[in-house]
Amino acid sequence: MSRPSVGRQRRTDADRRGRLVRSRRAARRQTLGFSEWDDDATRRFIRESDCSVPNRLTQDDIRQLLLNLFEGDTHDEDEGAILRLIRCLPCGRVRDLLERRGLSYDDFDDEVDGSEWDELQPILLFARDRCLG
Numbered sequence: 001m002s003r004p005s006v007g008r009q010r011r012t013d014a015d016r017r018g019r020l021v022r023s024r025r026a027a028r029r030q031t032l033g034f035s036e037w038d039d040d041a042t043r044r045f046i047r048e049s050d051c052s053v054p055n056r057l058t059q060d061d062i063r064q065l066l067l068n069l070f071e072g073d074t075h076d077e078d079e080g081a082i083l084r085l086i087r088c089l090p091c092g093r094v095r096d097l098l099e100r101r102g103l104s105y106d107d108f109d110d111e112v113d114g115s116e117w118d119e120l121q122p123i124l125l126f127a128r129d130r131c132l133g
Contacts, residue, residue: 034064042068046081051088070111079116094127
């Protein structure tokens with residue numbers, strides 16, 4: 001049996017690192033223009049991202065994603081995406097979002113209802129009343 005050469009292994013590792021760098025660059029480019037996304041694209045992005053992705057976004061980007069979901073009628077899928085996004089964020093970032101125009105506690109209350117609101121409300125209240133911004 002022949003074994004792969006060391007040089008071939010190094011090239012493979014370098015290729016993997018190159019793909020990772022390219023995918024990170026693509027992710028950064030993708031975050032530009034959230035204001036052009038509709039609620040479908042926003043839901044897909046949140047659904048397909050692990051929590052590390054929103055935590056690398058700016059507060060303005062997160063605000064825009066939430067506003068995209070608030071646009072028009074907010075259905076269960078939108079509410080689920082809102083809840084997932086907020087759950088991913090540290091308490092201080094949630095508090096900061098609640099202080100931004102269009103994202104007050106009352107705005108969330110207007111857009112989210114039912115079981116999603118039952119889960120979201122205590123997170124927002126805790127962030128608003130107890131977290132440092």
